[in-house]
Every structure is written in C-alpha cells, then in structure tokens.
Amino acid sequence: MQFQFANQGLAWSDAYFLALGLLNTVRLAAAAILVGTLAGIALGWLRTVSVTLRVCTAPFIDVLRSVPMIIQLILANSFLSILGFGASPFWFGTVALGAWMSAVTAEVVRAGLLSVPIQYRKSARSLGMNGYQELLYISLPLAFRTSLAPWIGLVLSLIKDSALAGVVGYVEYMRSTQILITRTHETWLLLMGAGLFYFLICYPVSRYSRHLERKVSV
Amino acid sequence: MILIRNVQKAFGTVIVLKGIDLTIEKGELVCLIGASGSGKSTLLQCINGLEPIQSGEILVDGISVHAPKTDINKLRRKLGIVFQQYNAFPHLTALENVALAPRVVAKRSRAEARALAQKHLDHVGLGDKSGCLPSQLSGGQQQRLAIARALAMEPSYMLFDEVTSALDPELVGEVLETMRLLKSEGMTMVVVTHDINFARESADRVAFLYQGEVYEIGTAVEVIDNPRKEQTQKFLRREKRKPVEAVISSVA
Numbered sequence: 001m002q003f004q005f006a007n008q009g010l011a012w013s014d015a016y017f018l019a020l021g022l023l024n025t026v027r028l029a030a031a032a033i034l035v036g037t038l039a040g041i042a043l044g045w046l047r048t049v050s051v052t053l054r055v056c057t058a059p060f061i062d063v064l065r066s067v068p069m070i071i072q073l074i075l076a077n078s079f080l081s082i083l084g085f086g087a088s089p090f091w092f093g094t095v096a097l098g099a100w101m102s103a104v105t106a107e108v109v110r111a112g113l114l115s116v117p118i119q120y121r122k123s124a125r126s127l128g129m130n131g132y133q134e135l136l137y138i139s140l141p142l143a144f145r146t147s148l149a150p151w152i153g154l155v156l157s158l159i160k161d162s163a164l165a166g167v168v169g170y171v172e173y174m175r176s177t178q179i180l181i182t183r184t185h186e187t188w189l190l191l192m193g194a195g196l197f198y199f200l201i202c203y204p205v206s207r208y209s210r211h212l213e214r215k216v217s218v
Numbered sequence: 219m220i221l222i223r224n225v226q227k228a229f230g231t232v233i234v235l236k237g238i239d240l241t242i243e244k245g246e247l248v249c250l251i252g253a254s255g256s257g258k259s260t261l262l263q264c265i266n267g268l269e270p271i272q273s274g275e276i277l278v279d280g281i282s283v284h285a286p287k288t289d290i291n292k293l294r295r296k297l298g299i300v301f302q303q304y305n306a307f308p309h310l311t312a313l314e315n316v317a318l319a320p321r322v323v324a325k326r327s328r329a330e331a332r333a334l335a336q337k338h339l340d341h342v343g344l345g346d347k348s349g350c351l352p353s354q355l356s357g358g359q360q361q362r363l364a365i366a367r368a369l370a371m372e373p374s375y376m377l378f379d380e381v382t383s384a385l386d387p388e389l390v391g392e393v394l395e396t397m398r399l400l401k402s403e404g405m406t407m408v409v410v411t412h413d414i415n416f417a418r419e420s421a422d423r424v425a426f427l428y429q430g431e432v433y434e435i436g437t438a439v440e441v442i443d444n445p446r447k448e449q450t451q452k453f454l455r456r457e458k459r460k461p462v463e464a465v466i467s468s469v470a
Contacts, residue, residue: 119305123364126266127319127371128294137318141309218308218353 010184021176022197024090028172029159029201031094036101036158037151043102044109045135057106064103070164072096077168089170097165101158108150112143145216152209156202163198173197219243220265220375220408225274227260234260236430237274242375247407249417249438252427253453258410259302261427262377265408266297279374295323298368299377302384304360306352312339312363313348316370324371338366342396358389362396369400376400378409382416414457418442426450 043061047054064072073096080087087095116139124134166175177194181187220242227235234257242248250258263269265276267283267290276283281293306315316335320326326334339345342362344355352360361381368376378397382390394416401407401420411417417424417438424441426434426449434441434450445451 117305119301119303120307122268123301123305123307123367125291126268126294126297126299127367128291128323129319130291133322137322138307142307145309216309218351 008183010180010186010189014180014184017180018173018176018193021171021173024171024176025159025162025173026201028090028093028097028165028170029162031090032097032101032158032162033155035094035098037105039098039102040105041109041140043106045113047106047110048113061103061106064100065107069097069100069161070167072100073164073168089165089168092168093162093165093170093172096168097158097162100161101154104154104157105151108147108154109143111150112145112147113139115146116142145213145218148209148213148216152206155205159202159205160198219277219279220406221275221277222261222265223275223277225261225264225271225276227257227264227269227271234430235264235271238427238430238432240425240432240435242406242408244374244406245404246422247401247409247420249421249424250408250410250427251412251414251417251424251453251457252433253456256427257430258427259379262299262379262408262410265377266294266299268299291323295371296374297377298365298371298373298375299379300361300364300368300381302380304352304357304364304384306355306360306363306367308352310351311348312344312350312352312355315352315363316367319367320370334370335366338370339363341369341399342366343392356389357385358392361385361389361393365393365396365400375406375408378407378411380410380412383412412457414442414454426453428453 043057047057047061073093076096077092080092120138120142121134124138125131129137162172163174165172166178171179174194177190181190184190220240222238222240222242225235225238226233238257238261240248240261250261252258260269264271265278265283271284278293278296282288283290283293306312307318310318313332313335316338317328317331320334321328321331324331336345336348339348342365344359344362344366347355347359347363352363355363364381365376381397382393385393390413394413397407397409397416398420409417409421419438421438423435424438425432426441426445428449434445434447440446441450442454445454
C-alpha cells in the first residue's frame with residue numbers, strides 16, 4: 001500500500017507542471033540567446049579589429065567552447081555562491097548559457113565578417129564612409145547572410161543545452177520531466193513527451209531560418 | 219587639381235612606385251597605361267588614400283591626402299573611384315546602392331537621396347533597373363551602376379581602375395560610352411586602362427608607367443602614335459598584337 005502511494009500515476013495536474021517547465025525552458029533559452037548573441041556580435045567584431053584584441057579574448061572563447069557546459073554550470077554556480085552572489089536560478093542560467101552563446105557566436109560572427117570580400121569594404125570607404133558606417137551598412141548585413149545558418153545551429157544547441165540548467169536548481173522542462181519520472185516511473189512516456197516538445201520548439205526555428213535564408217539570399 | 223609629387227610606395231620590400239610626379243588639371247582626362255605590375259592601379263588607390271604611401275605627397279585641391287590631420291572621409295567625397303571587379307553592394311538594389319552614401323555620408327534625407335540616385339541611374343542608362351539586385355544585372359550594367367554610385371557623391375574627380383578588364387568583350391562598349399559621356403560633360407578623370415584605343419581617342423594626356431615610374435608622358439598622339447622611348451614602343455607593340463579587344467573597342 002505504501003509502495004503504491006509512492007508511485008502515484010500521472011495526473012492531469014502534472015500537465016500543468018510540465019507546461020510551466022516548458023515555459024521556463026523557452027524563457028531561459030530566449031534570454032540566453034538574446035544576451036549571448038548581442039555579446040557575441042560585439043566580441044566577434046572586436047576579434048577582427050586587431051591581433052592584440054584577438055589574443056586577449058582567446059582564453060575566454062577557448063575555455064567556454066571547450067569545457068563541457070555541465071561542468072561550467074556547476075563550477076560557476078559554486079564559485080558565485082562562495083563569493084556570495086545569490087542570483088536566482090533563472091538569472092544564473094541566463095548568464096552561464098549566455099556566456100557560452102557569446103563565445104560560440106563570436107567565432108561565427110568573426111568568420112562572417114572575414115568572409116566579406118575586401119572590394120566591398122574598399123568601395124564603401126571610397127564613397128567617404130567611415131569604418132563604423134562601413135561595418136553597419138555593408139559588412140554586418142553581408143556577414144549576417146553567411147552567419148545565419150551556423151548561428152541557427154548554435155541556437156538549436158543552446159535550446160537543448162538549457163536542459164542542463166536543471167543542475168543549478170532551475171526547474172525547466174527536462175528537470176520537470178525528471179521530477180515526474182522519479183515520482184511516477186513513467187520513464188518511456190515522459191521522455192518521449194520531452195523529446196517531442198524539444199523537437200516542437202526547435203523545428204520551427206530551423207524552418208524559419210531556412211525561410212529567412214531564402215529571403216535574404218543575394 | 220591633383221598634384222602628385224615624388225610619391226614612393228612599397229608593399230613590404232617590393233617597391234611599387236619609385237617617385238611619381240604627375241599633375242592632373244581640372245577638366246582633363248589622363249590615361250595611365252603600362253604593363254601589369256607597373257604601379258598604375260596602386261597609384262590610383264593612393265590618390266584617394268586607400269593605399270598609404272611611404273614618401274612624397276599627393277594634393278587634391280591643395281589638401282594633402284596622406285597628412286594625418288586630413289579628414290580623409292570628407293576628401294574622398296571629391297574623388298569617385300570605380301574598380302575593376304564590379305563591386306555593387308550585393309544586398310542592396312541598384313537604387314539603394316546609389317542612395318546609400320548620399321544618405322549616410324552626405325546626410326541627405328531619404329527622399330532626397332532616392333531622387334538623386336534615380337537621377338544618376340537615369341544618367342548612366344539604368345533608370346529602369348532601380349529595383350534590381352546586382353545579381354540580376356549584367357557585368358556592364360553593374361559597372362555602370364558603380365559609376366552612378368560614385369557620381370551620386372558629386373565628386374570633382376573620377377578615378378577609373380581598369381573598369382573594363384573584367385567585362386565580357388561585348389559589354390565593354392556600354393561602359394566606355396558612359397565614360398565618354400562623363401568626359402563630354404567636363405569631368406576630370408584619371409583612367410587606368412589596357413584599352414589603347416580608348417586612350418588614343420579620349421585622353422587629353424597619356425602617361426606610360428614603367429617599373430614604378432612615369433616613363434613617358436604627353437598627348438595621345440605623342441605617346442601612343444609616336445612613342446619616343448624604347449620601353450613604350452615595346453609595350454605598345456605587345457598591346458597592338460591583341461586583336462580582339464582592339465576590334466571590339468573601335469566598334470564601340
């Protein structure tokens with residue numbers, strides 16, 4: 001009797017719990033993508049400006065790109081707690097995932113900027129544009145076109161990696177699923193549901209990116 | 219007036235310009251001819267400050283191009299340049315290509331810039347192509363677009379850097395036609411070209427560059443038809459043996 005009590009089956013109220021988790025996943029991913037992309041564009045541009053800046057920013061990029069996300073999350077969480085920064089799990093996840101996103105986006109942006117043929121930049125400068133105008137009106141729009149597809153790949157990675165934010169106490173979709181699995185032992189059903197919903201988030205993103213790519217192709 | 223005084227320029231250890239002296243008067247069309255590597259394109263890019271120089275001086279209307287305190291972006295508005303590769307900005311329509319610099323550099327209103335752009339597109343015969351992306355235009359049209367784009371900044375001088383070299387032979391004529399139109403309107407032009415016939419018929423003066431120096435300079439009749447120096451004669455003999463280009467250009 002006691003055993004049965006611990007294994008309560010799925011109830012409709014659990015759907016609400018999962019929906020909250022799903023919403024948290026979307027919120028966290030959206031915030032991290034926004035922060036990471038803006039920081040990544042700035043960082044990527046800085047890395048094309050001078051060798052010094054590229055060398056200075058290299059450790060940040062290399063560490064964030066090469067150390068597994070879960071280790072970064074746990075270590076950073078512990079360090080920040082020891083130092084006494086008590087942020088909410090949401091903000092913490094945003095900063096950690098956003099930092100990763102900025103590092104990987106920076107390299108995509110850098111590659112995109114380097115792919116802009118020099119003659120377009122020369123033409124822009126010869127018309128009297130200064131370096132910033134050339135960047136804003138010529139290099140960035142052209143870099144956007146080459147960077148779009150790889151950047152979408154990063155977005156999809158980030159949506160899935162946001163599942164790791166559970167380890168720092170943020171109850172996103174994967175974490176909610178695990179909580180329900182522990183209670184109900186409906187492993188198959190819940191994991192398939194989780195997989196389905198991650199797919200439902202990611203697939204429209206990649207469809208939309210293809211649409212966008214066609215629209216801006218030159 | 220463009221005054222070039224003892225300009226020296228090196229890429230690393232390779233010396234490209236070995237003390238160039240040249241004066242381009244207002245309203246004049248000066249053609250720079252010479253073999254590949256003689257420094258003609260480099261000289262042109264030095265004139266509008268796209269390339270730094272090691273010594274000497276270039277004065278445009280009395281302003282030194284390479285002096286550190288010169289506002290080079292402001293000076294470049296006087297100097298339109300068209301390059302060998304068609305480099306219309308690929309993400310902008312023809313109209314936007316031409317209107318961009320007047321709007322962001324010359325700070326004209328959007329409507330003004332568009333009207334100006336349309337005027338210059340009409341001028342080079344692309345009035346009906348204003349909504350096209352460069353990828354929808356032929357090479358000759360793209361090159362004329364580049365000319366319109368430079369003209370929209372209302373420059374006092376136009377620099378042409380082998381603008382017909384990358385074109386299919388049948389497209390060369392329309393671009394040369396546009397250049398003749400500019401000449402007839404009194405534009406001051408410096409034209410780097412391999413097209414000896416264009417130089418002969420259009421240039422007020424022709425300068426033959428050889429190994430980074432102005433080797434021979436004078437009117438087209440003097441330099442092209444009656445070259446006095448040995449290297450000029452050699453170069454012209456070689457050029458005249460390229461029949462296809464010569465025929466096409468004289469037809470155009």
